[in-house]
Amino acid sequence: MPAGASTAHPAAQPAAQTTTVKGDGAVRNCATPLVKGEMACNAWHVVNPSQPHGAKKGAKPAATPSGFGPSDLRSAYNLPANGGAGQTIAIVDAYDDPNAEADMATYRKQYGLPACTTASGCFKKVSQTGTTKYPKADSGWAGEISLDLDMVSAVAPNAKVILVEATTASMGNLGTSVNEAVKLGAKYVSNSYGGGESSSDTSYDTKYFKHSGVAITASSGDSGYGVEYPAASQYVTAVGGTSLKKDSSTRGWTESTWSTSSTEGAGSGCSSYDPKPSWQKDTGCSKRTVADVSAVADPYTGVAVYQTYGGSGWAVYGGTSASSPIIASVYADGGAAGTNPSSDPYAHTSSLNDVTSGSNGTCSPAYLCTAGKGYDGPTGLGTPNGVTAFKG
Numbered sequence: 001m002p003a004g005a006s007t008a009h010p011a012a013q014p015a016a017q018t019t020t021v022k023g024d025g026a027v028r029n030c031a032t033p034l035v036k037g038e039m040a041c042n043a044w045h046v047v048n049p050s051q052p053h054g055a056k057k058g059a060k061p062a063a064t065p066s067g068f069g070p071s072d073l074r075s076a077y078n079l080p081a082n083g084g085a086g087q088t089i090a091i092v093d094a095y096d097d098p099n100a101e102a103d104m105a106t107y108r109k110q111y112g113l114p115a116c117t118t119a120s121g122c123f124k125k126v127s128q129t130g131t132t133k134y135p136k137a138d139s140g141w142a143g144e145i146s147l148d149l150d151m152v153s154a155v156a157p158n159a160k161v162i163l164v165e166a167t168t169a170s171m172g173n174l175g176t177s178v179n180e181a182v183k184l185g186a187k188y189v190s191n192s193y194g195g196g197e198s199s200s201d202t203s204y205d206t207k208y209f210k211h212s213g214v215a216i217t218a219s220s221g222d223s224g225y226g227v228e229y230p231a232a233s234q235y236v237t238a239v240g241g242t243s244l245k246k247d248s249s250t251r252g253w254t255e256s257t258w259s260t261s262s263t264e265g266a267g268s269g270c271s272s273y274d275p276k277p278s279w280q281k282d283t284g285c286s287k288r289t290v291a292d293v294s295a296v297a298d299p300y301t302g303v304a305v306y307q308t309y310g311g312s313g314w315a316v317y318g319g320t321s322a323s324s325p326i327i328a329s330v331y332a333d334g335g336a337a338g339t340n341p342s343s344d345p346y347a348h349t350s351s352l353n354d355v356t357s358g359s360n361g362t363c364s365p366a367y368l369c370t371a372g373k374g375y376d377g378p379t380g381l382g383t384p385n386g387v388t389a390f391k392g
Helices: 070-077 100-110 139-155 171-183 201-209 320-334 341-347
Strands: 026-028 044-046 088-094 123-127 160-166 188-191 215-219 237-246 253-257 259-261 293-296 303-307 313-318
Touching (some): 070 293, 088 139, 088 171, 088 320, 100 123, 100 139, 139 160, 139 303, 160 171, 215 341, 237 341
Parallel strands (some): 088 188, 123 160, 237 293
Antiparallel strands (some): 237 253, 303 313
8 A cells, every 4th residue: 555545444353464473371462574674563462361460360351450550650660640741752553543542531531641632632643644544444553552552641641642653564654654753743752563674774764763852762572582673773762671560679669571481572682783872882782782771561560551443441461562652751751852862861870770680582692681780681771760861
């Protein structure tokens, strides 16, 4: 389909892009792409919620939400209760979620968050060319969209929100959507998708992701040790993933590297193509290292999400598709990203929760796949402890 083209919403949800891959009681929302240059969303939802913090067995999908809500995320990451005022956050996804605004409204009402609607000027949904001629609907990506909108609502409830829907999941269309988001005034842009690296990535960098003063986040991936693009871009903040649990510590929470299996966990490692940013000082990669920072991503310590297009209401979600919009929203809470926002956390490492346990695979040097004191691949510099590390 040509860029900017549109079709009417089908009576039945399309099969394309929605095949799930089962793993440990959770499923991926988007299938691994079969075509080079295609991206997959990095969202998972729990379908056998018998693990700790999942929904109760036998609970109806539309019952009281399980999974962490806004107050949990604010507590875990020491965030303000009414962040994001005066800021505009964009999320970039593929295909259309026809229920996006209504589902976000249900989430916000459930948790007592301020309404954010098209009518009030708070919410805007556009195609990759900025029109209301939306692409075809897709139930897998609709779950991704619900996850993204709900995480922005939770962490930056007073921000304006733009949803930009790409015509397809190609890097060209998604990249065009990033440019459109910035054109529409977003200073914080979340990308919860990824695909294999290619020799074209450095050209994609300058064409789509080089926006001075704009904080652009990208999921590090959900397949364990290994690198995806656009997280490998030198111009984005690559966001890894953790398992988040309540405990009796002073903080009240503990985190470790998210890794459920050898093929399910936060991505990390060395880029094959992208140059290393000047502020990244680790010595195990001559090129770009993934990730920079992290947040909760484990579906079994996952977040509450409300989805009705392709879903039945409340569900527990995870994947680095959760951590990317969380970090974009923390940048918005800070409200003053520097010229190179991805460098900001490196200048304020003491204002992050260092994650020191867990591994997403086997590698050498070990820090690229095993968490430890200071910088490591799967969790980067750590997770937010307030907004200082995201303010420039």
